[in-house]
Amino acid sequence: MKNIAVIGAGTMGNGIAHTFAQKGFKVQLIDISQKALDKGIATITKNLDRMIAKEKISEEDKNNTLGNISTFTSIKEGVEYAELVVEAATENIDLKLNIFKELSEACSEETILASNTSSISITQIASVTKRPDMVIGMHFMNPVPIMKLVEIIRGYNTSDEVTTAIMELSKKLDKVPVEVNDYPGFVANRILMPMINESIETLYNNVAGVSEIDTVMKLGMAHPMGPLQLADFIGLDVCLSILNVMYDGFKNPKYAPCPLLVNMVRAGKLGVKSGEGFYDYSESKKAEKVAKQFS
Numbered sequence: 001m002k003n004i005a006v007i008g009a010g011t012m013g014n015g016i017a018h019t020f021a022q023k024g025f026k027v028q029l030i031d032i033s034q035k036a037l038d039k040g041i042a043t044i045t046k047n048l049d050r051m052i053a054k055e056k057i058s059e060e061d062k063n064n065t066l067g068n069i070s071t072f073t074s075i076k077e078g079v080e081y082a083e084l085v086v087e088a089a090t091e092n093i094d095l096k097l098n099i100f101k102e103l104s105e106a107c108s109e110e111t112i113l114a115s116n117t118s119s120i121s122i123t124q125i126a127s128v129t130k131r132p133d134m135v136i137g138m139h140f141m142n143p144v145p146i147m148k149l150v151e152i153i154r155g156y157n158t159s160d161e162v163t164t165a166i167m168e169l170s171k172k173l174d175k176v177p178v179e180v181n182d183y184p185g186f187v188a189n190r191i192l193m194p195m196i197n198e199s200i201e202t203l204y205n206n207v208a209g210v211s212e213i214d215t216v217m218k219l220g221m222a223h224p225m226g227p228l229q230l231a232d233f234i235g236l237d238v239c240l241s242i243l244n245v246m247y248d249g250f251k252n253p254k255y256a257p258c259p260l261l262v263n264m265v266r267a268g269k270l271g272v273k274s275g276e277g278f279y280d281y282s283e284s285k286k287a288e289k290v291a292k293q294f295s
């Protein structure tokens with residue numbers, strides 16, 4: 001594979017584009033919004049500059065990486081030569097089903113279609129295409145250029161050939177792929193989200209404060225970041241939506257989102273992206289300080 005189309009230039013899409021381009025793949029980055037594409041390229045440039053400052057890459061590597069990325073606002077034009085499409089658009093089921101219907105028509109018959117969804121069923125996404133055996137989950141972690149794991153999700157109909165090809169490709173990106181089956185939350189979020197939800201429940205029940213809960217988990221369990229801070233980074237709206245997918249999918253009350261999480265999302269406290277969640281990110285310096293722990 002040489003040509004990779006990435007749909008969505010947001011948090012994950014620009015990281016995925018960056019990672020493929022740095023490894024020499026030609027990337028067609030597609031977004032409905034020109035503004036999102038410009039912002040995505042600016043973020044990739046900033047992240048490459050940071051890598052130069054840390055002497056991890058050279059100026060030439062940066063130029064080659066940026067030279068490997070072209071941008072498109074039309075899916076049809078962007079996927080014309082793609083051997084793999086990685087969809088990283090907004091987490092909304094109807095939106096993703098429409099994108100995959102379009103991809104099924106617009107892509108060559110040999111093109112593998114992957115989704116970076118955090119929670120939506122790969123089997124359901126595959127069902128709207130004419131090639132369900134060639135649809136797979138490629139769940140990168142945030143921030144993509146740094147995090148090693150890619151959760152590879154096999155839909156009900158995903159073929160062995162496609163799974164092997166995507167596992168091998170992930171290794172070429174210097175990532176560690178782990179194959180899992182397609183059930184709500186897959187593995188990463190099925191385990192992570194109940195922990196985050198329980199941390200919010202612990203706060204809601206007034207057992208301890210935000211920094212106390214995070215400190216217990218950081219120093220007691222050797223987690224690099226406390227669960228409430230991690231929830232702020234993921235986005236509280238995203239955490240709520242994943243919990244709801246698991247609650248609906250398993251019909252099990254243990255996945256019911258904590259009322260405090262529901263209230264915070266209703267109040268627009270979404271974490272880092274809105275400037276406030278469990279922590280206050282209103283001053284840019286504060287956010288930078290927290291972000292540094294992650295890079």
Ligand SMILES: NC(=O)c1ccc[n+]([C@@H]2O[C@H](COP(=O)([O-])OP(=O)(O)OC[C@H]3O[C@@H](n4cnc5c(N)ncnc54)[C@H](O)[C@@H]3O)[C@@H](O)[C@H]2O)c1
Nearest residue numbers: 008009010011012013031032036088089090091117118142
């Ligand atoms: N943020 C995370 O930590 C994280 C981690 C793993 C997986 N994910 C998953 O990755 C996907 C993207 O999440 P994100 O956080 O990058 O979202 P985001 O909101 O930062 O970016 C989404 C982008 O998709 C674009 N988009 C919307 N509709 C489109 C369309 N029809 N065609 C092309 N582009 C379109 C938007 O303009 C936006 O730029 C979601 O499925 C999410 O669940 C997110």
